[in-house]
Amino acid sequence: MITIKSQKEIDYMLVSGKITAVLLNELGKLIRPGITTAELNSFAEDYIIKKNAVPAFKKVPGYNHGICTSINNEVVHGIPSKNRILKSGDIISIDVGVLKDGYYGDAAATFPVGDISSEASLLIDVTKRSLELGIEQAKEGNRLFDISYTIQSYVEKFGFSPVRDFVGHGIGTKMHEPPQIPNLW
Secondary structure, eight states: OOOOOOHHHHHHHHHHHHHHHHHHHHHHHHOOTTOBHHHHHHHHHHHHHHTTOEEGGGGSTTOOOSEEEEETTOOSOOOOOTTOBOOTTOEEEEEEEEEETTEEEEEEEEEEOSSOOHHHHHHHHHHHHHHHHHHHTOSTTOOHHHHHHHHHHHHHTTTOOOOSSOEEEEOSSSSSEEEEEESOO
């Protein structure tokens, strides 16, 4: 069941979401060949704590990191490590979760590391645009199918395929709330 949020709840979510978005932007500035995913994680955890918030992923049983760092072909949930050193040509997806005042923020972004291939650059551009197009479909009168169809149709035009095993999701007082938004229709 989808929980309809009050304006006060939305305001709390906006605070968590803003911390998440600004942090992703700051992490993007740090990405360079030679940095480890552990260093990115340390920066992220410190940033979140300085905002009087909690690294939300640390609330997941058995997960001891503030972010997920997925390199190249890893789709999601990569684990930060001092042994994972970024090199030119890599792309890295960073997933950030923030819990502040009982409400979650959760977002991911993919960044180039140094000089990347034209195909990797296209992948980043196409996936970012597919997200934007999907968000445009999240409006009154549309169905979840409209979001999924838009994402799938767009990425397939470029020879890519949507990830079938993971979905987008709602957020609020839980990190994962209904509705689930599949990338496929």
